[in-house]
Structure formats: structure tokens, C-alpha cells
């Protein structure tokens with residue numbers, strides 16, 4: 001499948017991505033789906049995932065940064081693409097020329113987008129970001145009338161089209177949280193302000209993965225799921241991926257680089273945070289924080305580290321990171337009767353169906369969210385994409 005000598009790799013099943021996008025389309029039947037592929041598709045590989053999402057019926061792609069949108073265009077992807085996070089001086093003219101939809105999230109952005117449209121010689125398609133309560137980026141409601149008036153005036157000059165109003169939820173992962181309704185109300189009033197000023201909006205969008213799967217009243221014309229595209233549950237306290245028909249796309253695996261017997265009392269890895277209580281066999285897994293493995297996955301004498309599935313086939317065993325995670329590797333206590341050999345497979349996380357731990361298990365072990373587990377995976381880990389041939393070129 002890949003070089004036989006790989007020390008580690010992330011296998012990404014694009015069939016799972018396509019299936020997950022279909023689940024999201026079914027969850028929001030009245031809305032178009034924007035597959036959020038920022039941060040290298042949450043670590044899964046920007047271009048193959050973007051193509052798979054489009055093949056399964058997503059009609060928009062969403063990325064945080066302008067460079068990510070331009071990377072999609074450079075690869076020949078022409079689907080409707082939206083980008084939303086930039087500071088003054090961003091290459092907005094390049095985005096407008098490349099037919100990328102852009103967000104305006106602050107008053108200064110209005111003039112920069114207008115200047116970009118002049119430079120590009122064509123109107124910019126603009127989505128106005130409203131801070132409905134997340135307290136992150138976006139125009140505050142009290143500034144809206146002024147910003148909207150300016151956008152509508154520039155639209156009259158032919159410099160832009162105000163095609164969308166959008167926002168983002170603070171508690172989408174707690175669907176019953178009162179702020180969800182509260183933000184939706186602020187959002188609806190912002191839309192009214194835009195429409196009363198003369199905007200003809202094509203899309204209103206507010207829903208990430210969690211809201212797409214749980215909160216129909218915020219779907220509007222467009223939903224923006226990211227995490228669920230990759231088959232991970234955005235609401236783990238309500239159910240895992242299978243509760244929603246999702247399948248995790250990424251399997252992170254490595255091959256044991258060393259297997260060796262050590263005596264009782266052997267300190268293991270930096271700081272000897274673990275000391276072998278008996279004669280045992282240690283395995284060396286060639287993945288570390290230089291590859292994005294959280295150092296918080298480390299084990300100690302009292303607390304086992306993150307779970308891993310060691311060995312091939314039916315004899316595979318669930319074990320744990322032993323001692324501290326290093327930059328390039330971590331150790332596992334295989335026990336005195338280990339039969340594993342160097343070269344055997346270790347699965348850190350996968351889709352769960354094979355008995356391997358999941359990215360959610362790793363998130364729980366490391367005190368974080370599954371988003372961070374896949375997204376932080378480093379460039380040194382090759383991504384191997386399965387079933388790419390079913391994507392259109």
C-alpha cells in the first residue's frame with residue numbers, strides 16, 4: 001500500500017468521508033453543505049478530502065485562511081469556496097480574482113474588500129460575520145447598521161455583492177443551552193437589518209457539525225460542518241459517531257521499531273516516570289510529539305497513558321503509552337509474555353470497529369477534544385488516502 005518501511009502513517013478512508021457528507025446532507029435536507037476543510041482538513045489532507053466531500057454532494061468548501069482557499073484553486077478545484085479569517089493586508093484581490101467568497105468580520109474589512117474588488121476588476125462576494133454571542137470575530141450588533149449601510153452602498157457601486165450573513169455558536173455542542181436560542185435570535189435580527197437595508201441574501205449560515213446534527217432551526221440555507229465530515233462526534237456526551245451514522249476516516253498506525261527484554265526496576269523514557277515492576281518486554285513506537293502526539297498522552301507509574309492496540313490480527317491487545325512521550329517515539333510495556341516483534345503494527349486510533357481506540361478515546365486520555373487529536377498530527381506523518389479513485393479529478 002505504501003513503502004514497506006514506513007515507521008508510521010495516517011490512513012484516511014475517503015469512502016468514510018463521502019458517507020459522512022451524505023449523512024450531513026440528510027441531516028439538513030433543506031440546506032446546502034459547506035464542508036469545512038481548514039487546517040489541512042483537520043489533519044486528513046486538504047485536496048483528497050475536498051474532492052471526496054464534493055463527490056458526495058457538498059457544494060461549498062470552507063477554509064479559515066486565504067492561503068487555504070488559494071491552495072484549493074491552485075489544485076483546480078472550482079467549487080464555491082468561502083474563507084473567513086484574515087488580518088489587514090491579506091491577499092483579498094487574489095481571492096476575489098480566484099472567485100473565492102470572503103467574509104467581512106470587522107468594519108475595516110469593508111474598505112479592504114472594496115479596494116480588492118477595484119484591483120481585481122470584478123465584484124467581491126461578501127458574507128457579513130455577526131458576533132451573535134461567541135465573543136470571537138464578527139461585527140457587534142450595535143455596529144451593524146453602519147457596516148451594512150456601507151456594504152449596500154458599495155454593492156450599488158458594483159464593487160461587491162452582499163450574498164450572506166453568518167455567525168458561529170458558542171454552545172452548539174450543548175443543543176439545549178439557552179445561548180443557542182439566544183444567538184439564533186440575535187442572528188435573525190441581524191438578517192433583518194441587512195434585508196431592510198436592501199440586501200438580497202443568498203445564504204444565511206450558523207450551523208457547525210453539532211448544530212447540523214442536532215439543531216434544525218439554525219440550518220437556514222447553508223450548514224458548515226467540519227468535524228463530522230471526518231466521522232468524529234461533535235457531541236460525544238450525546239453519542240459516538242455510530243449514533244449519527246458517522247464513521248471515523250482516519251487510522252493512525254505505526255510499526256514497532258524495537259522490542260526488547262528489560263529487568264525489573266528499569267526506568268522507562270525521560271525522567272523515569274515509569275519503572276518496570278517486574279522483568280518485562282518493552283516496545284518502541286516511532287511516533288512522538290514531533291508528529292503531533294500530545295505529551296499529555298504520557299503514562300506514569302500510577303496512571304496509564306493513552307490506549308493503543310498492539311499487534312496484528314486476532315492476537316492484537318489493548319495496551320497503553322508507558323512513560324513519557326518523546327519527540328520521535330514513545331514506549332509501551334508489552335508484559336513479560338509478549339510475543340510481538342519489531343515491525344508489528346500498533347494502532348493509536350481508528351474507527352473503533354476493529355477494536356482499536358478512537359480519536360475520542362485519545363482526547364479523553366489527554367484532556368482535550370477529538371478535533372485536536374487529528375488536527376495536530378504533524379507533516380512528518382504520511383497521509384495515505386484510500387478510495388481516492390472514486391473522486392472526480
Ligand SMILES: *Cc1c(COP(=O)(O)O)cnc(C)c1O
Nearest residue numbers: 036168208209210224225226227
Ligand atoms: C471550524 C469551524 C466550523 C466547523 O466546525 P465543526 O465544529 O468542526 O463542525 C464552522 N464554522 C466556523 C466559523 C469554524 O471556525
